[in-house]
Amino acid sequence: MTGSVFPVGHYNGARDAEQAVRVGWSRHRLDADAFAVWVLAHGVPEVGKGNWTVADVVAHCTDTGVDAPGKHLEKLADSGLIAVVEDDPASAAQFAHRHRMDVLFVGLGNAPEQLEGHAVGIPGLGTAAVLDPECYELWQWGSVAPTLWHSCEVRATVVAEPAARPDPDAALTEILGDLRFLLAHGCAYLDVVG
Structure with missing residues (x-):
């Protein structure tokens, strides 16, 4: 394996x-x-x-x-x-179609030490992690998406040039990186679809 x-x-x-x-x-x-x-x-x-x-x-x-x-x-x-x-792209896409993400913690606002950072954690106890804008977007909206693949489709649509066709496969690599960060910091967990 x-x-x-x-x-x-x-x-x-x-x-x-x-x-x-x-x-x-x-x-x-x-x-x-x-x-x-x-x-x-x-x-x-x-x-x-x-x-x-x-x-x-x-x-x-x-x-x-x-x-x-x-x-x-x-x-x-x-x-x-x-x-x-x-x-390989097929394995990653299959994973994204079969799994969904849900969040842990709450948003604590912008992180004063990082201009574009967003703090998440537990009010009164502190910050668990400071997320960059892309990672924060996945954390904020990822649990609304029925699958990780849907998050890829949304990100691909948002970042695509006006006349270009969205490419969720390209967004998948970024989503998996953001997901890794969220999991390692305890800000989210994965579940199966359905």
Whole structure:
């Protein structure tokens, strides 16, 4: 298994000795090692909008003492808790058609330290992340879209030259980068369509 890793599901807290993650209408219970792999699939903030691969997840899992991270990755992928997007447009488009995004946190207004930055977090507790305008647009409107692909279509239409045909495939790379940033900072989560 290779490619970019995206976690799917919304964390629902501890249940007995396991952690619960909801995907669609299903709740999955994960042991400590499987949960650690799922958490590390979100990426780390230092990556920004960059690629977060299977190899990155395995390396970080190994560094933190998780046993058999590759095996856990495969099981999580089989159960729909992790999506692996291969480095080709067809795989990315298929992923975007099958998944939707929902947001966590609330908008806190413009970030004083960054002229075009938008802060999101929890009022009274602080800022979780400062988003650039494109990332903020996905965060603000992405949960309204029924799929990630719809977000790509909207972005492609907005940025297209007046006489040009919108290209959602070109917007997809940007959307996936923005999504990576949001996931790594805990500002959003992915779910399945339907």
